[in-house]
Amino acid sequence: MTAAAAVSDRVVRVKLVHSNETCLCVPPPESEAIDLETGAGVIVPTRHGFEIGSVLGPVRDETELRGAELFEVIRQAQARDLDEFERNRELGVDLLRSCRRRLDQFGSTLKLVAAHVVFGGGKLIIYFTAEGRIDFRRLVGDLSQVVGMRIELQQVGMRDETRIIGGAGVCGRVLCCNGVTDRRPRVTVRMAREQGLSLDTRRISGQCGRLLCCLSYEYEFYREVRRSVPKEGKSVYYQGDRFRVIELNALTRRARISGADGVVLGVDFGDFRFDDANRRWEISPV
Secondary structure (H helix, E strand, O other): OEHHHOOHHHOEEEEEOOOOOEEEEEOOOOOOOOOOOOOOEEEEEEOOEEEEEEEEEEOOOHHHHOOOEEEEOOEEOOHHHHHHHHHHHHHHHHHHHHHHHHHHHHOOOOEEEEEEEOOOOOEEEEEEEOOOOOOOHHHHHHHHHHHOOEEEEEEOOHHHHHHHHOOEOOOOOEOHHHHOOOOOOOOOHHHHHHOOOOOOOOOOEOOOOOEOHHHHOOHHHHHHHHOOOOOOOOEEEEOOEEEEEEEEEOOOOEEEEEEOOOOEEEEEHHHEEEEOOOOEEEEOOO
C-alpha cells in the first residue's frame, strides 16, 4: 500500500516491541473496532511475519507520508498475544546464549546482539554486528541445528545495536533511538557548536559512538534565537566604547560583553541593534 492511497488522519506510527523499529500503519478498511490510540497494542505485518507493536500516535507531518510504505493493522493485540511474546522473549534469551557458546567454538568475530523468536514461532532472528560482510551460510546451518528452528541472521550497525538493546543516556533518560523514535536525525558537530557545547566527541557522543541524536532537537531554536544578535567574538559598541561579545546564552537570552579595560557587562538580547548607517552592532542605551 502506498501513502497516496491513505487518509493522513488515519495513519499512526507503530513501534515493534522486539526491535524498537517503527512503521507507519493504517486500520483495515471499514474497521472501527481496532483501537489506534497512543499506547494500544496491535498485531502488524512485517518482513519477518506478524509482530506485536505499540501505537506511538498519529502522524501529523504529511511529508512523512510521501513515498512511505503503509501497513494495515491486522487486529488488536490480546492478552494471549502478550503472553506468547513474553514466552518468546525468554526463549530468545536462552537461544542467544546457546548460539554464543557455539559461536565461540567457531572462533568467529561476529558479535551477537540480540535474538527474537518470530510471533507464531518457527523462526529465530539473530541480530549481529561484524566488521565488513560475512559469509555465514555454514554458521546458519550449524546454529539451526543447535536451536532446532530456522535462523535468519541480520547484520546491524552500531546505532541499530543501541536501539535494539536500549539503555540510559547521559541525561538519565531512555535512549532516544530506543524510547522515542528510530528515525535518525542528521547530526553534525556544527549543531553542538551552535549550542555552545563542548566539541570533545567523547562528551557529545552516545553509547553507539556516534554524535548524540538530541543535538538536532534544539538546533533550530538556537539558530533562530542567535540570528538577532552578533556572534561570539564580534565587536559591539555601547555608549561609544567598543566591546567584544564573549558569551551568548540562548536559553536566558542574555549576553556577556567585555571592554578594553576589562569591564564585563550583561546584556539582554533585545538590547542589540544593527546600525545600518555605520554597518556595526550597537547596544541600545538603558
